[in-house]
Amino acid sequence: MNREELFALANNWFEQQGWKPFPFQTQTWTAFLQGKNGLLNAPTGSGKTYALWLPIVLNYIKKNPNYKTKHTPGLKAIWITPLRSLSVEIKQAAERVVSDLAPNMTVGIRSGDTTAGERAKQKGKMPDLLVTTPESLQLLLASKGYDKIFGKCEAIVIDEWHELLGTKRGVQTELALSRLKKIAPNMRIWGISATIGNLQQGQEVLLGVDSEAYHNSVLIKAVINKKIKVISIIPDKMETYPWRGHMGLHLIDEVAKIVKASKTTLIFTNVRSACEIWFQRLLEKYPEFAGEMAMHHGSISRETRLWVEDAIRREDLKVVVCTSSLDLGVDFAPVETIIQVGGPKGVARFMQRAGRSGHQPGKESVIYFLATHAIELIEASALKKAVENSVIEDRVPYLNSWDVLVQYLNTLAVSDGFLPDEIFKEVKTTFCYQAMTQENWNWILNFISNGSQSLQAYDEYKKVDIDENGCFKINSRLIAMHHRMQIGTIIGDSVLNVKYMTGGYIGTIEEWFITKLKPGDTFIFAGKRLELFKIRNMQVLVKKADPKKISKIVSWMGGRMALSAQMSELLRQELYRANTDNLSPELKALQPLFARQRKESIVQSADEFLIETFKTREGYHAIFYPFEGRFVHEALASLLAYRISLLVPISFSLAYNDYGFELLSDQEIDMQNVLDNNLFSTEYVHHDLQKSLNATEMARRKFRDIAVIAGLVFTGFPGKMVKTKHLQSGSQLLFEVFRDYEPDNLLFQQAYRETFEHQLEEGRLILALERIKDQEIIWKSCKKPTPFSFPVITDRLREKLSSETLAERIKKMTASYMK
Known part of the structure; x- marks a missing residue:
């Protein structure tokens, strides 16, 4: 068959579905059939899956003229997905194509959820099209005679490439591709990416530097004007002293109104504990949602998650409270509305979530932004601009x-x-x-x-x-077995299974949280009130708790995300706009807060950097406002505290959030003297950071993950995992051996490099210092805390006080500051 005949088959198939192919789809079909590699950039819900499944099937038809009667067995294409939960959906899309066009072709899934029986069957006979994950692909490379499995494979597609780029799973994929190129010389490599700023670099990382594959490749961009409507939920009464930590629950009635007016709504929270709290509060206040509301996050059992995903598709649910577990890929046509609770910290994540509504070509996506405190409205305003101008983050490769x-x-x-x-x-x-x-x-x-x-x-x-x-x-069979069990680069805190004493699996919980509880304590997890009975063999045994008992909400370590560099830049631009007449609705709503801020201090402009000092009963506060995200602020706070302590003997307690950081001391800093001594110098940053932070302790924690990935420590057998503290002590011992006897050990050096580059974002920190050096430093000695400083101060108090006591304390503080 020639290309025209093949395209006729594809176009007819599209017609039967009631669709018309987009130009980017036909461009991809053409490039694939010409034998090219490539990266396809298309928004969520635009039909990018069919842009690549179709040419894979057409290529098989072209090579096998008797495809209707005769089947050539063997693996023909691999489809890599970062999320196991997406594999079912991708398999269904592939089956829809093959059942009509090439009915003899088979589609299979290979992931951590695949049964032993299914794996054994695949060992004897691979499906034609295999949907798998980066980890399962490595496991196939760990099987004897893998070159025969992959030798005749003609295509590999890496879906959601932007999710893998900039992670070690991405590196794992790069290595697998370097081998597959050699053993399957006819294999075309394709990536699919929705939201990413550095597309060109993304293509280079996927195909290899200056490689043959890269030189024979194309970058295809879908020109689809995806309409995204961003609506901020603006409260009637604006707090003048905003604070973090109340989850935006004061706007619960507004949320309920949106939910009632919409067919299906997804409420995205940034962390799993917030997801649990919102689900609980909505149910308490609106019992009529019972039966129509569900929760979805990564620690809930797989069965429950799959049930929730199916129920959304069937339109059985009105509202789902979720986390990033529903960010990617899953196709929910019935979802009309998205509500984002709190700043998503990045434009790409926000647009990805917006795309979950109107998840069909040509449909408008609607996303509501719910600020959990007043200053987050500046983020909302910045996000609107980013969506209008399609500003998206780069993913920095390892x-x-x-x-x-x-x-x-x-x-x-x-x-x-x-x-x-x-x-x-x-x-x-x-x-x-x-x-x-x-x-x-x-x-x-x-x-x-x-x-x-x-x-x-x-x-x-x-x-x-x-x-x-x-x-x-x-x-050694033992070494081989240990290695196979530990393939992968996702290292989390040790997790325990939560089960009812009567049987029945609920989900997983992190070791650090559950070890703080005693038998008889109650906690809320997966929307249920549970009482801890005991912990046995890495299992948490629970029973239903008395509803009258006060319960803790489960929280997870992976809690806090920081602002991306692009998001920080947008946020600053938006803040500077507060001093002009060009105000967005969000900035207009913040006028009472800005007025109060100007009364005590200033709202800075583009050429100004603000430092505020004041005294409270806690001591002397110095607050700095770089608006660079909490990771950069954590490093910057330590750096400045160290530099100040070189000038005068003084000790600080530090607090930081995404907007600024605080140095709190029991003695006053001579700020002018400190500023005159090059406080913000970019010289000696690396040296001062090493001295100021417990860089060794941070590197030691980073080394635990490196040691696990490199197989230096064994994490244990399924159901008998090694406790985190034992892993930590095992890897610590190795860390100390390398530090004392082998400082040029590459893994030891990597721990420090990753601490500075990835955790402390040293590059961003230096850029921030360079920017501050060019600004006029405005130091304001204030009589009392300002609205800008309030979220930073209350963040520190949160560590010490329960949420009820904190709310009371804040009420009193606000009343006294408003005098």
Whole structure:
């Protein structure tokens, strides 16, 4: 069949569905059939899945003229998805195509949820089209004779590439692709990405630096003007002294009104504990939602999550309170409205969530923004501008992730073994390892075979044997089993299963939270009031609790996100606009707050940097406002506290949020003297950061994850996981050995590099200091706290007080400050 005939098949198929292909879909079909690789950039809900499933099937038809009667077995295409929950949906989309066009083709799923029976069946006979995850792809590379499985594969599609780029799962995918290119020379590589700023770089990371695949590739952008309507929920009465921590629950009646007026609504919260609280409060205040409302987050059992997703599709639910667990991919045509509670901290995440409503080509997405405190309305205003101008974050790719490389080489050694020279050339073509030297490579090879110089005395670190042909291979069955069980780069706090004593699985909870509770304590989880009976074998046994008992809401460590660099920039621009006549509805609503702020201090303009000092019964406060996000502020607060302590002996307690940070002391800082001594200098930043922060402690915690990924510590068997504190002590011991005896150990150095680059965002911090250096520093000595400082102060109090006591304390503080 020629291309015209193939396109006729595709167009007819689209017609039967009542659709018409978009130009970006036909462009992708053309490029794929010409044998090109590529990256497709298209918004959520625009039909990007069919842009690539169709040409894969058409390519099979083209190569097999007797496709209707004769079937050629073997794996033809792999579809990688970052979320297991999306695989069912992707499989259904593929089946819809093949059942009409090539009925003999089969579609299968391979993920952590695939049963042992199904895996055994796949071992004997692979489906034609396989939907899998980055981790499961690595597991296939860890099976003997993997080159025969993949040898005739002609396409690999990496879906939601923007979610993998900038993570170690992305690095894992880069490494897998470097191998597959070699063993399946006819394989076309395609990525699909919705929201990403650095598309060109995203394409380079996907296909490999200066590689043949990259030179024979295209970047296809869908020109679809996706209409997104952003509506801020503005309260009738604006707080003059705003504070963080009340979750926006004072606007619950507004939310209920929106829910009632809409067919299906998703309420997105940023963290799982907020999700639990909103679900609980809505149910208490509006019992009529019972039966029509559900909750969805990553710690709830898979069965419940799948039930919720199906119920949304069937339009059985009116409202779902969720977290980022519903950000991606799942296609919910009935959803009309999205409510975002609190600042989403990034434009891409906000647009992704908005796209969950009107999830069909040509339909308008509607998203309501609910500010949990007044200053978040500035974020709402900034997000509106970002959506209008399509400003989207870059995803910064990792470089030199030695831990992932160690894991990958062990994966190859577990299967058929590898020849170092051959794999070195392949790995060098990836974006992550483009700067790797022969010396680095030799160190890594020595590490997997001899356990690096300081561990050479211990046999357990000598995992890989070298045969007479120079082939690196793992021969120990125990080491191979441990390795297969630990493939992956997602490291979380140790989680325990929550089960009823009578049986029945509810979900997972983090070890650090549950170990604070005693038997008999009650907590709210998955919308249920539960009483802790006991913890046994990594299982939390519970029973239904007395509803009258005061219950804690479960919280998780992965709680706090920080503003992205683009979001910070937009926020500052919006704040500067408060001093002009060009005000958005959100900025107009904030006028009483700005008036009060100007009475005590100023609202800064673009060329000003504000520092406020005042005294309360707690001591002397100095508050700085870079508006750079909490991670940068955490580092900046430590840096400035250290620099000030060099001038005068003084100690501080620190507090920070996304807008600013506070140095609190029992003695007054001579601010003018401090400013005259180059407080914001960009010189010696790295040195001062190392001295000021407990950088060693942070690197030690980072090293735990690196040690797990590199297989230095074993996390345990299913159902018998090693406790976090034991993992921590095991990895700490190694950290100290490397620090004292082998400081040039690549994994040890990586722990520090990742601490500075990823956790403390050192690059962003230096840019912030450069910006401040060019601004006029306005130091205001205030009589009392200002509206801008209030969220920072109350954030610190939150650590010490229960929410009821905090609300009371804030009431009193606000009353006294308003005098």
